[in-house]
Amino acid sequence: MAKELKSAEGILSYYRDFIYPRVLRYLKTPMFPSSFKIPSKYDSEKNFFQEIISEYPKRKGKYLRPTLLSLTAQAMGAKLEDVVPVASAMQISEEWLLIHDDLEDDSPKRRGFPSLHKIYNIPLAVNAGDALHVAMWRALFDSRRFLDEEKVFRILNEFYTQLMRTTLGQMTEIRWSKDKRMEFDDNDWYFVADGKTSYYTIACPMRLGAIIADGNNQQLDKLAKFGVYLGRAFQLTDDILDVTSDFGGRKEFAGDVYEGKVTVILGYLLKKASLSDKKKLISILRKSREEKTEDEVLWVVKMMKEYGAIDYAKDLALKWKQKSRDYFDQHLDFIRLEPYRSYILTLVDFITNRSY
Numbered sequence: 001m002a003k004e005l006k007s008a009e010g011i012l013s014y015y016r017d018f019i020y021p022r023v024l025r026y027l028k029t030p031m032f033p034s035s036f037k038i039p040s041k042y043d044s045e046k047n048f049f050q051e052i053i054s055e056y057p058k059r060k061g062k063y064l065r066p067t068l069l070s071l072t073a074q075a076m077g078a079k080l081e082d083v084v085p086v087a088s089a090m091q092i093s094e095e096w097l098l099i100h101d102d103l104e105d106d107s108p109k110r111r112g113f114p115s116l117h118k119i120y121n122i123p124l125a126v127n128a129g130d131a132l133h134v135a136m137w138r139a140l141f142d143s144r145r146f147l148d149e150e151k152v153f154r155i156l157n158e159f160y161t162q163l164m165r166t167t168l169g170q171m172t173e174i175r176w177s178k179d180k181r182m183e184f185d186d187n188d189w190y191f192v193a194d195g196k197t198s199y200y201t202i203a204c205p206m207r208l209g210a211i212i213a214d215g216n217n218q219q220l221d222k223l224a225k226f227g228v229y230l231g232r233a234f235q236l237t238d239d240i241l242d243v244t245s246d247f248g249g250r251k252e253f254a255g256d257v258y259e260g261k262v263t264v265i266l267g268y269l270l271k272k273a274s275l276s277d278k279k280k281l282i283s284i285l286r287k288s289r290e291e292k293t294e295d296e297v298l299w300v301v302k303m304m305k306e307y308g309a310i311d312y313a314k315d316l317a318l319k320w321k322q323k324s325r326d327y328f329d330q331h332l333d334f335i336r337l338e339p340y341r342s343y344i345l346t347l348v349d350f351i352t353n354r355s356y
Contacts, residue, residue: 008350011343016063022088026135027054052128056095059111065205066090072209075340082146089139096132105259112250154211162204169195177260180286189264197235203227222331229324234351236317239263243301257297258289268309321352
């Protein structure tokens with residue numbers, strides 16, 4: 001690495017700038033067999049297709065997942081060039097999952113701009129997500145150019161496994177939200193968060209990096225446990241920011257309340273609220289997103305503050321962050337090469353101290 005990266009933003013920016021051009025390559029229209037070549041009269045359709053599938057990737061997220069993947073691989077002795085296809089696939093997976101997530105939640109914004117289905121329509125957004133899903137697998141197959149067959153198989157299996165756990169977590173969250181579930185505890189939230197966030201955002205990227213660097217099963221198991229701890233801290237921080245920030249204008253304020261999502265904050269409030277406040281709270285939560293007024297949502301957020309629900313989540317996030325730091329220091333000694341090990345620790349701090 002040519003220069004020392006001192007901040008989390010600098011680390012993420014460095015890897016984003018490296019991986020982003022590679023991501024764009026997988027979004028280009030491929031060479032079709034001659035019988036399926038696109039006649040020039042349909043260039044406008046091809047160009048529109050390119051435009052819609054590139055919309056989310058061009059907005060550029062934080063690139064946390066491909067960065068963790070790359071840093072883990074490098075910390076274990078792999079070359080950055082060897083991770084490019086898998087890191088690209090990791091980022092492309094985020095793009096299509098977000099398109100579908102925004103559809104499922106009817107979210108109005110993504111990364112500071114209208115959600116894809118709000119710009120176009122639902123069928124076109126679904127199709128764009130499908131196309132990016134295909135591009136993700138193409139990027140994964142490209143890893144065979146750098147890695148042996150056994151590693152490629154392990155990578156494909158890891159991707160399959162984590163996506164199944166992620167979609168299970170998403171399904172559960174949607175079902176509980178639609179059913180207006182009002183009785184749940186922290187363990188219920190962990191069940192959802194461990195799939196949607198801990199595995200997908202932390203454990204999987206790091207496990208993929210370890211696989212590229214010849215990591216063994218014991219090391220992968222340790223990364224999974226680390227991912228549980230840090231992922232919970234990450235999602236708790238996300239849930240806290242949802243009701244304390246608008247992510248710098250990039251997301252809707254209190255979107256989780258509008259959507260009726262199961263969160264630690266909401267669960268704590270339901271347990272601690274007085275009978276009259278709980279009755280009002282439940283009456284609001286049972287409404288659809290469209291039926292909830294801004295004043296009602298702001299009242300819910302106000303109650304979260306007054307009953308200490310947000311502070312409870314903050315304390316819990318700090319607890320899981322500390323557990324992740326302790327576990328990293330005690331068990332992840334195989335992530336040893338500098339400066340990459342230190343960069344990962346910088347990102348650990350960023351994950352729970354961020355404002356977006």
